Amino acid sequence: MKSSDHLDVARPGKRWELLKAMCGAGAMSIREAARRVGRDVKAVPGDVVALLNAGVLTRATAGGVVFPFEAVKVEFMLEAA
Secondary structure (H helix, E strand, O other): OOHHHHHHHHOOOHHHHHHHHHOOOOOEOHHHHHHHHOOOOOOOHHHHHHHHHOOOOEEOOOOOEEOOOOOOOOOOOOOOO
């Protein structure tokens, strides 16, 4: 994964809302995650895959996905190329 991919996960917006809704909630289906953030279920899988690829979400053994952290701290530094 490129370092810029992590920025996509950390930026405010729909993925961040998804993480806030999942924080401490345990495993859930994509449908349930979409319901919690008030989004169409067809719009959420792309964000879930991006968060899985970034290692922020994990697949639950019984199905669904889980945000396995009680809290998250995001730090990044931007430097000139």
